[in-house]
Amino acid sequence: MSSKSFLRDKPVGVIGVGSFGVAIANLLAEKNRVLVYARDPEVVAEINATHTARGRALDPSVVGTNDPELICDRCDILFPMIPSGGFREVMRVFAPFLHPYHFLIHGTKGLSLNLPEGQTIEEVTRIGRENISTMSELILDETVVVRVGCLAGPNLAKELMLGQPAATVVASRYKEVILEGQRLLRSDNFQVYGNSDIIGVELSGVLKNTIAIAAGALSGLGLGENAKGLLVSRGMVELIYLGHALGGSTQSFIGLAGIGDLVTTCNSTLSRNFTVGYRLAKGEQLTDIVADMEEVAEGINTVRLIKLFLESTDLRAPITENLYKVLFESFKVETALQYLMKYPFNVDIDFL
Template sequence: MYPQHTVPTHIHKVLIFGAGNFASCLADHLGDSEHEVYLWSRKLSFVQHFNLHHRNPDYLKEHSFSHNIQAVGPDLPDKEFIRGMEVLLFAIPTQAVRETLTRLRPNLDDQKTPLFIFVNKGIEIGTQALTLEIIVDTCGPAIARAATFISGPSFAKEIVRRQPTSVSVASFSQTQAQKTSELFHQPWFRCYTGNDPIGIEVAGALKNVYAIAAGMADGLGFENNTRASLITRGLAEMTRIGSAMGAEPITFLGLAGVGDLFLTCSSPASRNYTVGYRLGQGESLDVILKTLGSVAEGVTTAKGVKKLIDKLGVDAPIATGIYEGLYEGKYIHQGVRELMSRPPSQEIKLPEKAGGHVRDLMRKLELDETHHD
């Protein structure tokens, strides 16, 4: 039986960019919480179908969505519409964030900036930029410092069924993180706030790459020992990469770190796990991507991660192996042999200090490296 929702003290106007799986479930969650929600899609056919039937023709097809949601598009909403919104939520692929924010920026009112929330998980391929860096480049440091990021173990199909779910909400601004937490908080959806958006982003992006590795292992016929090893060593790599980028190591022990990693690496419902599993079964990447039916961000993120770990000088053999398997044609069994043949090493080893990458980012944000709101 579904729990009763808590009626908010203030009804917010929320515009969600994207109409995919996660965008749709969050729209339903906020609409069911009595907020006024607009779901933007590039597809006119989606807009027409959703507004007529209150169903998503592509994702969560059996679910009847809240009548507090209206689909808009395919054009980007105009300045008057944007300035009437109190919350802008971005649930589009990371590779599309820069273009969308660039188009959106002229429509923003700098005297009355809405709450910015980002739920995408990935690294921009060409620049190796986190979403936080893309926001700085397109919208300026003030908006980036106030932006909030949501991540954690949260499958869309379970959220729309109101199964108990917990997520991390992080921002350099504790005030904005708290606003986001209050917006989403319901008896079945619990939010924990934090002030490490870099860690939240790194964890959310990298866990998709390790999910591909876990799926490969299962596809090859390996069992529980192997999966547990991959998840644990993947967590060590994530923490090492994140620390080199200026994230707090403790962040990776939370919901956005080990929580989301465990979920994504251990469930066939994960798109990234599915890609890996089918690769392990012998299918080609091209065929898998053509028939998957949705975006698996780990496939594109693997490119950005490889460039990033090379730039940072971080040892990340699993992430490197996934990149080589996806893009350099390395035979999967060969990759497994190479991983297991590495010489014995120290289990937990973090960089002594963050690299130049974080110093550059903090300069862009006009913050010092220890800033907390």
Template sequence: MSSKIFSDSSLIGVVGVGSFGTVIANMLAEKNQVLVYARNAEVVAEINENHTAQGKSMHESIVATQDPQQLCESCQTIFFMVPSSAFQDVARKFSPFLQPYHLVIHGTKGLCLDLPEGQSLDEVKNLDRNRILTMSEVLQKETVAVRVGCLAGPNIAKELSKGQPAATVIASKFNEVILEGQRLLRSEKFQVYGNSDIIGVELSGVLKNIIAIAAGALAGLGLGENAKGLLISRGMVEMVHLSRALGGSVKSAFGLAGVGDLVTTCNSVNSRNYTVGYRLAKGEKLLQILDEMEEVAEGINTVKIIKGFLEAADLRAPITENLYRVLFEDLEIEEALQFLMKYPFNVDVDFV
């Protein structure tokens, strides 16, 4: 790696080269040189030698490293693009090298748990909000990074990689994070909005994954567009109530990261969460589906966490509760649907 690259102040860091991380790195590379981190030495070599990452094309301005210290010392702005299941470990790995001057934006639509070492979700009897962390909260807990933001919205990687028009939201309490994210990513085909409610935006991106699994199941059963409209509208109501309970705002749920992403993922065969629901409806088992998927469907873990939170908070969320029973208690999808059809929703909208 040349010293010329490291002396360039425009160098931007990207942590993680999954499908979304690769797309974001390529988009950033249209304006800046990019340094990506991958934990696998073979992937690093592939990027540097062939300009591909696990077969996916990478911009020629992108260079890879396996060294967290090298990336942190070379880049002031860093995009974290890793699954929620690995996010806490990766944050801890980068923690010795991240400084308060760094600007960190994550693109992970998931939740982590703050549990005593060795304890699992199944052993927790009272999963209150303090134990549930969004990814920005993980970064703030595990590192000294201050200027933290998130990237969320209807951003299906396959479509972005083709240059199809799309938009996203950069959310942060710090306006300079929003402005920098907009400067780096905005283009003629990619609009970037700003939002100061980072928790609300994160929760919107997380909670819509639950509804996307259910939407895939409806499609797999061949139940039509009316049923999907019912699910999306009731799912939106459930998202609003859950976001409020977890500390988010109603406003963010109605933005691009909420209803925008919800509609997209409930209608896209390219959505991993939608695909899980669709295959379940076709009679496949959850473990088989997950074993065959190349990347994580974040909604599976989210359903488990939110179910634990509902029990601790004594709240109801019928779509989430019944989806949990389908995923983990062998409830038939048809039976879950019948329950939802009979659930006593007496008011259409009760949060405005």
């Protein structure tokens, strides 16, 4: 039996049943047997009894488990859909049961901070690239898995669950990971592109979240489409410069995972990051917004990490820097906007 046919005889695993995890499980279930992992036994019982996960509808064929060893044994391809804050912990739980033959294709648009043991983010004033991990780098650090990929693109979970047309990018250094991701996920309503620049694709999905928060703030202030066009275009330039500094290529940022995702999340009330900015502009406090949200807005942590990273470089990222002041230094959204309008941008595009 070939390795490819061996993969096809097994169910596909999804780790995590947040909104995006459920959406991906349902897409996979159109053509595959699917096993999903949830840590909470009550959620697993709900999945297997009612075909829902925290009230979100799952395909009736999807089976739930809270046993990491079982899902690793039964599935050679796994899709981790875990918020970045808990990603390392989950990988450490799964690491004893993962092998080099596994494929892991994650869907997390966040970064992880690597600090010496015992040190916290509050104790550092700057960090280097060596202190920042994308989720693919984290998987490689914490497990023996070699063939790693990621999903990125304009993939609002609610629209995916409604079966509306969409597309994603599967990125990996390994062509077989891209091909398997496309085979498993592609359907009449869901197009799947490939990209070998996994770091660039991951960073595209991560960095656009900061611009989405700013776009939500503009909408919350009641400003028009001209202002949003300015923000999105300048945000794209900032995203590319930061992405280069962190190891990504321009091609990835101007593709579906970059521009495609940026346009979507900067214009949708379904975006958690957009919602954070909108509510901030309406006068709510960040602590209250975070406490009230069902799922994580990854852009908040990203702004904090990128601000620390900027301190160790000669780069300027005015949108991120001002957003940091709004989120963490009680800076008014209106004041940050006025600063951006007066920032001396002399050249429109200078990276092509």
